[in-house]
Amino acid sequence: MGITALQNGVKVLGFRAYLFRRAVSALLVLFVIISFNFAVFRLMPGDPSSLIIDPRFTPEAIALLRQQFGLDDPPFVQYVKYIKNLVTFDLGQSFTSRRPVIDELKERLPNTITLFLTSFTFTALLGIAVGVFAAARRGSFAETLVTGAGLFTYAVPTFFFQLLLLLLFGYYVPIFPIHGTISAPPPEGTWAQLLDRLHHLVLPAGSNVIIGFGSWALYTRNAMLEALSQDYIITARAKGLSERAVLYHHALRSVLPPIVTLVFLSLPGLVTGAVITETIFSWHGVGRYLVDAVLQQDYPAAQGAFYLIAIAVIVSNFLADLVYGLVDPRIRVAGENA
């Protein structure tokens, strides 16, 4: 494995080999996902064409689509065609909207990415900041409060917390919109529209941040406390450096690599979490599209949305692996052994 190469001291080669392995692994997962999609959506009992072609279409349209999807071909040819279709993002036509699935997804993807990036950035920043703060004030009431809050948000199921926020700030004290990404009709002017979008973003992103920051804060706090007990910190203090300098330049810098890794490791969870967040806040995104499609038995749409989410998760995993290997070789060894 790449690890052995690293342990032999050939670091660059080890990292490349590691990266190569991870890339192969990611492609393998992609392949498995595509095959899974094929199997689930084609080999289910009943007429497979009814899962791909809306039975309410006209016979001509059905014949055309049958030919396009190659439903009359032998399974292997179908499989190859299917892979080709997915790789080129030809995801078929939605039953409910009669539009190409890829167009629908394209429309929703920016919304999902907005929500995702906002939640992600603020969760990471807040989590790390609170963690450092708690470590700096070890033993104070503030620290107890922070750790307690962290544990609590860790235990509360995200969707329950989001429902509570929705009830509280959407209905009891209606200061935030209860659904959607933008008001209908949207307000006039670019700035007004931007503000409106931000207004809609507060609850979904905010709930993700509140639920998510706790575990990062706890992790940062623990890592910082460990770092603060190291010899080089004592040295730094002995040199007469200010507490600020010790905290930020010495301790935080040394714990940053594992924290960055953790941040990236949390990516896939955020991607799948989007499904529930988007459903609760009626966010016009890919995750809700998946749930709606499944509930309406709109198979091409469900398949397309799932494919897109799977790709996002694979890419996030790969990014996490990349950072994991990049920041600190020690973590890699420790992580692989754990």
Next chain:
Amino acid sequence: MNQSITQLGTPPARRATRTRTGLLSGLVAFWAQFRRRPYGMVGLIILILYAIMALAAPWLTPYKPDEMYLADRLAAPVWARYLPRFKGAPPTLRYTIGPGQWDLTRHENASLTRATDQERGELTVVQLSPVLPGEAPATAELSFPVHYPHNPPNTFDAKITYAVEAPVDAQTTLSYSIIDPQGTEYTVWDTTVYGSSDWNTATIDSRDFQVKMKLGLSFFDDPATTVFATKGDYRLVLRVSSTAASGPVRVRLAGLQANILGLLHGLLGTDHVGSDLWTQLVYGARISLIIGILAAIAAVAIGTVIGLISGYLGGKIDEFFMRVADVFLSVPTLPILIILSAFLGKHIGNIVLLVAAFSWMTTARVVRSQTLSLKQRAFVEAARAAGAGNTYIMLTHLLPNVFPLVVANTVLMMPVAILYEAALSFLGLGDPRIPTWGRMLQNARAFGAFTELAWWWLVPPGLAITLLTLSFTLIGNAVNEVLNPRYRERT
């Protein structure tokens, strides 16, 4: 202090000869350590409370979770009467008015008797004498007093079962009215029977358009608020009249069932079909515990088998299983569960299997790494040298030694399984026949808990999930600390 615990990791030569008391003392030693962990004990106490709730569900509530219209839809809890919003809201009132309970408030050529019917039990019989043509019809007015000191309800309904025994020329009229404290009479139902009629049941519901028509209300008006507008003493009145010349008329009544569905009900109110929410919460504990336990055991069993085989046999098999685990770990679990549950059908067993199928990987990894270190130990080598087969070594030498890990993993897997089930149910993909907390949350969201600000519908199931997952996590961590000393320093 850890003597007896670490014995679990000692060569199985001793374990094989260990007696039942040995196992017992191991348990006692485990308990002695576990009980010293306050968080673990808190978790255990919460879990025991849940277990009691699950077992005692039928005794904690008189209803069934799917029993409908126990009160009006979206009724508030009984204690909400102290909130200004629900001050004076009516509770559910049900009256079954049988023979002896009616007052014959007015009668002309009529009398009231009783009879017994084999099928329908005690009957009220109104006997009307024949009248000459041109004379006023024989009439009887049966009244039942109802004290109603509440705000108007949203609905009222009634069910009248009657039969008429009369000569062919008879024309019998039955009507049902409600008379309010001011004496205004609201006739909500009437019917005319020519000659005799067999048993009939009339169902009257204030939401029906016929009732609105009878009262001269428009489609959008609400009969319940019109009729029960004032607080005070009402009368339910049943009138029977007949013009028969050739013989007496007997109208038989098999009881009248009059209901006012309340806007206050039970500990937690009702849902959108008038089912009791407290009952759903209590029965939900059963489902969640069963799902959690079954799915966790299944997942950990799969993980343990794969981890043992993978770690012990090594080589290509190990490579294969770990690749599979990698793939499963990098697949988005919730979306895949959503897709598969839609295809496999919304059955509770499918959910358990699916959750298990996508949660075995961490156990497999942990068990594998433990096995890897165990198989280097002398006792395994000794067993192999003595000619023991692979299966034998795995089952009798390795499995007992990884067992503490397995136990801790099972406990830690339960909240994961419970949360997955809750999430699936919440998204509308759960078993529709089974009341789970996730489905309660979904119903709350879909059927008006938000617009009604009914937080008592939303908060209890959510808190129930939170506390249960928290208790499993606390217990799991404590078990881990006791059984796997390796973890002790980390926390």
